[in-house]
Amino acid sequence: MKGLRFIPSGTHVPFLRVRMIAFILSGLLTIASIGLFFTVGLNYGIDFRGGTLIEIRNKSGPVDLAEIRAKVSNIGLGDVQIQEFGAPTDVLIRIEQQPGGEKEQQKSIAKIKETLGDSVDYRRVEVVGPTVSGELIQSGAIAVLVAIFSVLLYIWFRFEWQFSVGAITALVHDVILTIGLFCLLQLEFGLSIIAAILTIVGYSLNDTVVVYDRVRENLRKYKKMPLVELLDLSLNETLSRTILTSVTTLIALLSLYIFGGQVIRGFTFAMIWGVVVGTYSSVFVAAPLLLKLDIKREWSGVSGAKAKEPASQSD
Amino acid sequence: MLHFARWKIILVLIVSIGGILAALPNLLSPKALDALPGWIPHKQVNLGLDLQGGAHLLYQMDERELVRDWLKNIRGDVRDALRKAKIGYRLLKISVPSRTVSVRIRKPEDFDRALTRLRDISVPLSSALAFTGQQGNTIDVTRGEGGQILLKITDQGLFQRIGSAIEASIETVRRRIDAFGTTEPTIQRQGRGRILVQVPGIKDVSRLKALVGETGKLEFRLVDTTSSVQQAQQSGRPPPGTELVASEDGFSSAYLLKSRAIVTGESLVDAQPGFDQRTNEPVVTFRFDTAGARRFGRVTQSNVGRPFAIVLDNKVISAPVIREPILGGTGQISGSFTVQQANDMSVLLRSGALPAKLTILEERTVGASLGADSIAAGEIAALIGLLAVIVFILISYGLFGVFANLALAVNIALIIGVLSLLQATLTLPGIAGIVLTIGMAVDANVLIFERIREESRAGKSVVAAIDSGYSRALGTILDANITTFIAALVLFWLGSGPIRGFAVTLSIGVITSVFTAFTLTRLMVAQWVRLRRPQEVPI
Numbered sequence: 103m104k105g106l107r108f109i110p111s112g113t114h115v116p117f118l119r120v121r122m123i124a125f126i127l128s129g130l131l132t133i134a135s136i137g138l139f140f141t142v143g144l145n146y147g148i149d150f151r152g153g154t155l156i157e158i159r160n161k162s163g164p165v166d167l168a169e170i171r172a173k174v175s176n177i178g179l180g181d182v183q184i185q186e187f188g189a190p191t192d193v194l195i196r197i198e199q200q201p202g203g204e205k206e207q208q209k210s211i212a213k214i215k216e217t218l219g220d221s222v223d224y225r226r227v228e229v230v231g232p233t234v235s236g237e238l239i240q241s242g243a244i245a246v247l248v249a250i251f252s253v254l255l256y257i258w259f260r261f262e263w264q265f266s267v268g269a270i271t272a273l274v275h276d277v278i279l280t281i282g283l284f285c286l287l288q289l290e291f292g293l294s295i296i297a298a299i300l301t302i303v304g305y306s307l308n309d310t311v312v313v314y315d316r317v318r319e320n321l322r323k324y325k326k327m328p329l330v331e332l333l334d335l336s337l338n339e340t341l342s343r344t345i346l347t348s349v350t351t352l353i354a355l356l357s358l359y360i361f362g363g364q365v366i367r368g369f370t371f372a373m374i375w376g377v378v379v380g381t382y383s384s385v386f387v388a389a390p391l392l393l394k395l396d397i398k399r400e401w402s403g404v405s406g407a408k409a410k411e412p413a414s415q416s417d
Numbered sequence: 418m419l420h421f422a423r424w425k426i427i428l429v430l431i432v433s434i435g436g437i438l439a440a441l442p443n444l445l446s447p448k449a450l451d452a453l454p455g456w457i458p459h460k461q462v463n464l465g466l467d468l469q470g471g472a473h474l475l476y477q478m479d480e481r482e483l484v485r486d487w488l489k490n491i492r493g494d495v496r497d498a499l500r501k502a503k504i505g506y507r508l509l510k511i512s513v514p515s516r517t518v519s520v521r522i523r524k525p526e527d528f529d530r531a532l533t534r535l536r537d538i539s540v541p542l543s544s545a546l547a548f549t550g551q552q553g554n555t556i557d558v559t560r561g562e563g564g565q566i567l568l569k570i571t572d573q574g575l576f577q578r579i580g581s582a583i584e585a586s587i588e589t590v591r592r593r594i595d596a597f598g599t600t601e602p603t604i605q606r607q608g609r610g611r612i613l614v615q616v617p618g619i620k621d622v623s624r625l626k627a628l629v630g631e632t633g634k635l636e637f638r639l640v641d642t643t644s645s646v647q648q649a650q651q652s653g654r655p656p657p658g659t660e661l662v663a664s665e666d667g668f669s670s671a672y673l674l675k676s677r678a679i680v681t682g683e684s685l686v687d688a689q690p691g692f693d694q695r696t697n698e699p700v701v702t703f704r705f706d707t708a709g710a711r712r713f714g715r716v717t718q719s720n721v722g723r724p725f726a727i728v729l730d731n732k733v734i735s736a737p738v739i740r741e742p743i744l745g746g747t748g749q750i751s752g753s754f755t756v757q758q759a760n761d762m763s764v765l766l767r768s769g770a771l772p773a774k775l776t777i778l779e780e781r782t783v784g785a786s787l788g789a790d791s792i793a794a795g796e797i798a799a800l801i802g803l804l805a806v807i808v809f810i811l812i813s814y815g816l817f818g819v820f821a822n823l824a825l826a827v828n829i830a831l832i833i834g835v836l837s838l839l840q841a842t843l844t845l846p847g848i849a850g851i852v853l854t855i856g857m858a859v860d861a862n863v864l865i866f867e868r869i870r871e872e873s874r875a876g877k878s879v880v881a882a883i884d885s886g887y888s889r890a891l892g893t894i895l896d897a898n899i900t901t902f903i904a905a906l907v908l909f910w911l912g913s914g915p916i917r918g919f920a921v922t923l924s925i926g927v928i929t930s931v932f933t934a935f936t937l938t939r940l941m942v943a944q945w946v947r948l949r950r951p952q953e954v955p956i
Contacts, residue, residue: 105814205776212623233778245911253903304905339871342867343864350859354802358849361801366849
């Protein structure tokens with residue numbers, strides 16, 4: 103019983119030929135993302151902005167959104183957003199943070215419950231006060247930075263610094279593009295999206311590391327091959343794996359996106375995007391960057407021994 | 418790489434079967450679980466609040482209130498000490514922001530004596546803190562300008578006080594939540610002055626919040642009848658020794674009460690809900706300890722015909738007139754309560770007062786129905802994802818795909834088994850982590866199989882191709898997985914609640930997938946090579 107080859111052996115796609123187009127595209131998207139972040143901005147969820155979120159299910163069939171909106175908008179809670187959530191019976195109510203400190207936030211729930219009464223089932227209530235939301239922003243940002251920094255250290259330890267710079271550039275590219283997409287689509291940006299971004303950090307590196315490992319190996323194997331050709335060869339040799347792993351991961355994530363319920367849809371969406379961007383960046387950003395970063399061709403000597411590992415050095 | 422020592426084979430099989438057995442209890446009903454033989458693990462995965470429903474409440478203790486109460490006590494101690502020593506003083510004041518009590522001594526010749534007396538108020542820090550090298554007292558007593566003495570609460574003193582107040586609060590909160598009869602609430606300290614309360618399966622969250630957040634400070638105080646409430650309200654200055662206290666008894670909006678309490682809630686030994694024998698309305702009956710009963714008896718004896726007030730958390734709930742001396746040490750509080758109110762109030766009084774008010778900083782409540790929906794959705798997503806990945810791998814790698822898929826199944830069992838054994842909490846993002854692992858777990862096998870394909874294409878024999886495929890992919894696999902693992906660790910370290918659940922399943926998944934790829938799949942491939950002696954690599 104033989105497997106099917108999605109990528110025939112001996113495939114040679116000249117990836118590096120389009121590197122300028124890829125650089126320009128990535129550069130533009132990165133600039134656009136940063137621009138969006140500073141102009142439109144992220145649509146922060148209550149985790150980071152504070153406020154109240156209430157998910158209700160109407161006990162008697164589909165909900166009349168307009169009716170709920172009319173009821174809820176007149177009780178003096180400021181900006182209240184109402185949207186259908188996953189099913190026609192379910193509604194998500196978001197109430198902005200109330201002025202006056204922690205205690206005032208509790209009044210939002212009381213007022214909503216008073217207004218909507220017992221005709222609905224309160225499925226989820228989340229209240230984040232000003233203190234905690236401030237802390238969550240801080241720890242979220244720290245988490246992303248610490249994660250990037252520690253994988254930087256790891257890559258630096260395992261590879262030459264040029265690889266480290268290339269990998270981190272690809273990684274930051276992926277994170278920025280994810281944030282850009284969330285700005286563009288104005289999807290809610292909460293704690294779970296931070297978790298997704300950290301997973302993207304892991305995944306993006308995973309992909310890049312596999313390509314770089316092969317590049318390093320080929321650098322030792324073909325000492326005379328021009329770098330462009332060598333990078334292309336490495337990319338093609340790992341192409342089958344890159345695609346297979348991305349496909350299985352995407353299959354699992356798509357299943358989660360479609361069947362996993364509304365609550366984690368934003369989280370899954372971020373990761374699907376991350377896998378797509380991560381795969382793109384390891385092929386079109388991370389590998390071509392090595393061209394610009396002036397990698398050493400001689401792997402003998404001290405630095406070569408340091409990067410050497412017994413398993414991949416059998417010949 | 419294809420040779421396995423016998424003990425290694427046994428070890429791999431033990432781990433795999435052990436993982437499956439540890440995961441097994443999760444598929445069984447409680448009844449079937451009881452019927453299992455004793456040597457099989459019985460632990461099921463611990464479901465997070467977002468999956469089983471429940472309330473997550475983060476409380477902040479009011480540090481200002483704690484400081485204010487302590488300063489008031491110190492002020493009382495200063496007054497007592499100076500009076501006892503017959504030292505004249507003036508301007509005895511407290512300042513909450515600077516955590517200081519200040520007093521001026523009238524005569525300069527008394528000053529040194531006063532300083533010595535007041536130094537006695539300060540107590541050394543408890544040994545636990547002194548042991549860490551922070552020696553010192555709870556209060557710094559220093560000389561100020563112009564005959565002033567300053568008593569300042571030290572940082573360490575405050576820290577120690579907050580610690581003991583938090584511990585006392587946790588006990589009180591636990592007693593209050595126990596009144597709900599729910600299973601296994603978690604009540605723990607977080608950071609400097611916070612308490613995290615997690616109650617699985619609770620339905621009436623607003624009642625829970627009402628009961629946990631109330632300070633529950635009960636006082637019995639005499640009503641001042643010499644001056645009227647209106648006078649005090651208009652002038653804004655009640656007569657010395659009295660205070661204006663808001664009321665909820667339905668008769669008056671406020672009462673003028675003596676500042677000093679006759680008896681406080683600390684003297685209560687019991688409080689129970691009941692019914693008034695005449696009116697049949699719900700009341701709370703209570704009993705004082707001996708000292709409290711004696712004091713209450715004495716005061717009521719000399720104040721027959723005058724009203725006294727029952728004050729809960731600085732609000733008058735009832736102000737009855739003393740008809741006869743209350744000597745038995747028991748009494749009842751009435752105030753047109755509902756049955757539940759009377760019930761909750763007795764819980765509140767029985768559990769004792771909180772050292773300071775608790776304010777909710779964060780609340781996350783999930784209903785049981787949403788939790789069940791999330792589990793169902795997560796299960797469906799995991800199954801469909803798994804099935805699709807299995808089919809895809811089978812198409813891609815044929816026979817070796819079967820090996821990889823078997824390893825994937827064991828891998829999932831291992832994740833669930835490890836979660837059950839560690840009693841880690843499975844959350845909705847945690848389920849997402851498992852589904853993600855399903856997608857990423859095959860990566861290690863893909864790397865190996867692709868490598869084997871290449872090696873065999875390069876002209877190596879089957880055994881040599883497989884062998885070097887495994888050994889060459891090892892470094893890459895480790896590098897690739899360690900990066901994901903680092904990200905998961907950071908997430909675990911800095912994440913909270915449900916997110917942490919994701920970090921847990923992701924990191925367990927990384928470890929188990931590398932393990933299965935390098936032991937289980939390899940073992941299967943090795944056995945196959947040994948038995949079939951293949952002429953070409955079937956991938």
